[in-house]
Amino acid sequence: MTITQLLERDTLNDVAARIRSHVVDMCAGPEGGHLGGALSCVDVLTALYFSVLNVDTHWPDDPDRDRFLLSKGHAAVALYATLAERGFFPVDELAGFGRAGSRLMGHPVRAVPGVELPTGSLGHGLALGCGFALANRYAGRASRTFVLLGDGELQEGSVWEAAIAAASQRLDRLVAVVDRNGLQLTGPTDAIAPMEPLAERWRSFGWAVREVDGHDPELLADLLDAAPWEPGKPSVLIARTVKGQGLPFLAGRASSHYVTLSPRNHARAISALRDAESLR
Amino acid sequence: MSRATREAYRDSVLVLLGRHPELMCLDSDTGLFSADHAAAAGDQYLNLGIAEQNLMGVAAGMAACGRVPFVNTMAAFAASRALEAIKIDIAYNRLPVRIMATHGGLAAGHLGPTHQALEDLAVMRVLPGMTVVVPADAAATEAIVEQSVTLPGPLYVRLGRKPTPPIPAAPPPVIGKAQTLRTGGDVVLVGCGPYPVLACVAAAQVLAEQGIEATVLNMHTLRPFDAETLIAAARPATLVVTIEEHWRAGGLGGAVAEALAEAAPTRVLRLGVPDKFVDEVGNQEHLVAHYDLTAERVVRAVRTALDTTARSGKTDWKEHHS
Numbered sequence: 356m357t358i359t360q361l362l363e364r365d366t367l368n369d370v371a372a373r374i375r376s377h378v379v380d381m382c383a384g385p386e387g388g389h390l391g392g393a394l395s396c397v398d399v400l401t402a403l404y405f406s407v408l409n410v411d412t413h414w415p416d417d418p419d420r421d422r423f424l425l426s427k428g429h430a431a432v433a434l435y436a437t438l439a440e441r442g443f444f445p446v447d448e449l450a451g452f453g454r455a456g457s458r459l460m461g462h463p464v465r466a467v468p469g470v471e472l473p474t475g476s477l478g479h480g481l482a483l484g485c486g487f488a489l490a491n492r493y494a495g496r497a498s499r500t501f502v503l504l505g506d507g508e509l510q511e512g513s514v515w516e517a518a519i520a521a522a523s524q525r526l527d528r529l530v531a532v533v534d535r536n537g538l539q540l541t542g543p544t545d546a547i548a549p550m551e552p553l554a555e556r557w558r559s560f561g562w563a564v565r566e567v568d569g570h571d572p573e574l575l576a577d578l579l580d581a582a583p584w585e586p587g588k589p590s591v592l593i594a595r596t597v598k599g600q601g602l603p604f605l606a607g608r609a610s611s612h613y614v615t616l617s618p619r620n621h622a623r624a625i626s627a628l629r630d631a632e633s634l635r
Numbered sequence: 636m637s638r639a640t641r642e643a644y645r646d647s648v649l650v651l652l653g654r655h656p657e658l659m660c661l662d663s664d665t666g667l668f669s670a671d672h673a674a675a676a677g678d679q680y681l682n683l684g685i686a687e688q689n690l691m692g693v694a695a696g697m698a699a700c701g702r703v704p705f706v707n708t709m710a711a712f713a714a715s716r717a718l719e720a721i722k723i724d725i726a727y728n729r730l731p732v733r734i735m736a737t738h739g740g741l742a743a744g745h746l747g748p749t750h751q752a753l754e755d756l757a758v759m760r761v762l763p764g765m766t767v768v769v770p771a772d773a774a775a776t777e778a779i780v781e782q783s784v785t786l787p788g789p790l791y792v793r794l795g796r797k798p799t800p801p802i803p804a805a806p807p808p809v810i811g812k813a814q815t816l817r818t819g820g821d822v823v824l825v826g827c828g829p830y831p832v833l834a835c836v837a838a839a840q841v842l843a844e845q846g847i848e849a850t851v852l853n854m855h856t857l858r859p860f861d862a863e864t865l866i867a868a869a870r871p872a873t874l875v876v877t878i879e880e881h882w883r884a885g886g887l888g889g890a891v892a893e894a895l896a897e898a899a900p901t902r903v904l905r906l907g908v909p910d911k912f913v914d915e916v917g918n919q920e921h922l923v924a925h926y927d928l929t930a931e932r933v934v935r936a937v938r939t940a941l942d943t944t945a946r947s948g949k950t951d952w953k954e955h956h957s
Contacts, residue, residue, distance in 0.1 A: 418701075465728065472699060476723055482689045483724060486696015493659075493678070493702070513720075516689035523684065 358441075362405065367572035370440060371401040372632055375601050377436035377449050379616065379624040386453035386461065387615025391598040391605060393433035395536040396503060398572045399594050400437040403501055403532075406576035412442040415468055421498050422471050422487045426480020427505035427534060428462040435459050435467065443469035478511025480504065481531060485521050488529040488589075499528045499582070507539030510548045515560070518589075522561030527583035531562075531591040534569065536598035538609045554593055562591045569594025602627050637798035640829070641667055641737040643773035644794055647780040648705050648735075652679045655784055659697060659704040663690045665737065667707055687712040691720035691732070698730035703784065710736035710752030710793055711743070714759060721789075726762040729788045739769070739793035740828055740880025741908070741926075744918040752793070753908050756827075757885025759791040760858040767857040768810060769793045771802045771832040775855060778807035786810060797919060799829035803836065805853065813861040819848025820871040822937050823901075824878070827854050827887045830923045831878040837930035842937060849937070854887055862894040869901045874940050876904045876933055880923065883907040904936050 361370075374397050382388040404410070408421040425434045432452060439446045444467070451457030458466045462475025471487075474480050484502040491498050508514060521529050535553065537544055545551060554564045563585035565578055575594065582590040599611035602624050616624060645667050652658050662668055662682040673680045683690055687708050694704040713721065713736040725732045736755060743750035759767045766786060770776040776794065783790050808814055816832075817839050824835035832853045839849040850868040854861070869875050875895065877888040888905030895901045908926050915925050923929065 472695070472728060473723065476719060478688075479692055479720065479724055482692025482720070483696040483699070485689070486693040486698070487700055488696075489681075489693065490697040490700030490702050493697075494700070513686075513688040513692070516684075516686035517692065520683050520686065520689050520693060524681070 358405065367401050367405055367576065368635060370405050371398050371572055372628065374401060374433065374436045374440055376625070376628055377439070377446070378432045379602070379621065379628065381432045381436065381449055381452040382614055383616040383618070383621035384453050387613060388432040388452065388461070389429040389612060390432070390614040390616070391538070391608070391611025392427060392505060392534065392536065393430040394600045394602065395569070395596040395598045396427070396430050396534045397433050397437075397600070398570045399503060399532050399534065399575055400433055402572040402575035402579060404437050404441045407579045408501065409498065410469070412469070415443065418494070419496055419498055422500045424471055424480040424484050424500070424502045425463055425474055426502050427477065427508050428474030431461060431463045434463055434470070438467065438469040441469070477505065477508040478513035481514050481517035481521070484529055484531070485517050485524065485526060488521070488526040489524060491528060492526070497528070499530060501530045501532065501579070503532045503534060506533055506535045506537065506550065507544050509533065509550055518557070518560045518562065521589040525587045526589045527587055529589040530579060530582045531589065532579070533591060533593045534596050535593050536596045538598040538607070538612070540609065540612045542609050557591045561588060563588040564591050564593065566593040566595065569596035570600055601631055637800050638773035639795055639798045640770055640773055640776040641794040641796060643776040644735055644780055644792070645672060647777045649675055651780065651784060652676050655703070657701060657703050658784065659702050660707070661690060661694055661704050662707045663687055663712070665707045665709065667737065687717040688720045691717045692724050694732045695720070695724035695728060695730050698725070698732050699728065703731050703733070705733040705735055707735050707737070709743070709750060710739040710755045711750055713791070714752055714755035718758060722762055725789045726765050729764050731787065732789050733783050734789070734791045735794060736791060737794045738796050741913070741919050741922040742796040744796070744922060745916050748912040751913055753880070753882045754885070755793060756857055756879070756881050756887065757889060760890060764788045765858060766790045766810060769827040769855055769857065770808065771805065771827070771829050771853055771855060772799065774801060775805065775808045779810060782810050793828065795829060795919070800833060802829075802832050802853065808853070808855045811856050811859050811861060813864040814853035814855065815850065815864065815868070816853055817849065817851040819843070819850050821848045821873065823850045823852060823865070823868045823872045823875040824933060825852045825854050825865070825875060825887065825891055826878045827857065828880050830919070831880060831928060834878055834928060834930045834933055838933035838937070841930060841934050847937065847941070854891070857887060857890050860890050860894060862898065865891060865894055866899045869895055869899050872901065873944065874902050874904065874937060876906065876936050878906040878928055878933060880928060881907050882910060884910070902940065904940060906932060906936060
């Protein structure tokens with residue numbers, strides 16, 4: 356099915372629901388996964404891969420493609436599920452996540468079709484994205500680069516080195532998205548390192564900023580598609596999200612950070628996602 | 636004529652940028668490129684500011700899109716501050732980034748331990764796929780920079796700061812191939828970088844006058860390591876002496892000891908900077924003399940080792956142990 360055919364049948368919310376369901380299944384595997392921060396960015400990934408990014412699953416190396424980097428690489432399960440749903444590799448392969456012999460490592464690796472560069476150590480993605488955007492500019496390509504950051508990740512100083520470079524090089528084909536779920540491994544990000552006013556921080560670094568509901572894929576898609584929002588400036592979308600979105604028994608809790616779902620909780624999660632679907 | 640290896644790099648890369656549109660020169664405000672140099676490089680030169688982790692990340696991103704970036708920083712900042720970006724973004728992805736690291740070894744001189752790099756070779760040579768080169772003079776630097784254009788994968792080049800003397804009668808080095816500057820069957824002297832290689836050459840001359848014949852190897856490439864040339868030189872010898880502007884752990888001496896221990900066990904004496912941070916004020920020549928990284932030290936080390944072996948009746952150390 357082409358992306359056009361798929362979107363005639365399904366809404367972005369339908370796609371996001373399927374991706375959430377894969378994420379939940381992968382986190383019920385033997386090694387578990389970074390469930391909470393994966394679920395918080397599913398709608399952003401859905402908007403990007405099913406509406407915004409110019410990528411071709413049959414020609415993933417197309418030099419004119421848009422590029423995406425999951426700087427918060429621990430949300431690998433969400434990226435893998437998105438790439439599989441988008442057609443980069445078979446959905447069946449997701450069942451191998453974390454298992455010996457699979458290529459689906461706990462953080463994104465280049466061996467997985469659709470993954471541009473490996474990430475996982477926080478604070479690397481934005482500099483890499485600057486490099487992509489610069490190289491594309493030198494090559495005269497109109498393609499864009501999108502980088503998804505965690506809000507806890509913003510505590511890494513290298514993020515701000517890259518933020519300075521992107522603004523000083525006027526990289527307006529570079530778009531960052533901050534998954535602002537407000538929680539990191541041990542607690543609320545703002546209790547550990549206050550970042551507000553976050554939008555103001557980015558603005559003062561020379562970026563164009565938008566702050567929106569991070570669980571509305573249609574809205575996210577419209578905004579991201581319209582970037583650059585201000586000529587000569589890189590763009591950052593602060594997506595207000597909920598860690599563990601979709602699972603009431605985990606949502607908004609730091610303990611959702613890394614979870615191995617027991618069979619009982621796996622069943623609860625599946626049923627919660629189904630309930631959410633039926634309410635939609 | 637004495638010339639700084641970092642300036643030889645700069646002048647070479649400026650020529651190469653003109654010839655190869657895919658090359659980039661990314662700077663971290665090191666000051667190596669004046670406004671005139673930057674203008675000569677045109678839009679292939681970018682000063683990204685004082686942010687070495689970002690420098691490596693941007694270089695990796697550009698390399699992933701088909702560019703070949705030369706990045707300018709100091710060895711101390713490349714090998715420690717930006718190490719994770721080099722490891723993950725560059726080495727892991729086998730990207731053709733050329734890390735041009737000035738102020739290597741004791742070259743930062745009086746600027747002190749914050750700017751000296753006495754660990755960089757150890758750190759860089761453990762990274763899978765990283766090529767690690769220490770040119771011994773300006774002419775060698777030009778050859779290395781030229782060869783780097785088509786070299787696959789990442790490259791770390793340790794450069795100096797102030798002018799250093801040329802190595803007499805040294806042909807242009809080939810990356811990955813040790814240079815044999817002199818042949819002799821008694822001992823092997825192995826150095827990398829300007830002053831250590833000069834010390835080996837001078838020491839071999841003195842030893843020859845005393846009846847001891849030395850092979851001198853300029854081991855300019857630490858990775859991939861030319862164990863073949865080293866082992867062939869070490870086979871007839873009773874002693875191998877290494878000398879480097881580096882802490883004694885993990886650098887040239889470590890690489891030599893590793894190679895010989897596995898394939899051709901030979902006694903190795905490792906001369907380097909003692910296991911402490913530099914607390915002496917002085918320029919590179921002063922510090923090199925202060926830590927006795929000199930020809931006299933090499934001669935002394937060889938004489939002491941051979942005399943001790945002779946006194947203990949081990950006229951041929953290797954035979955004795957075989």
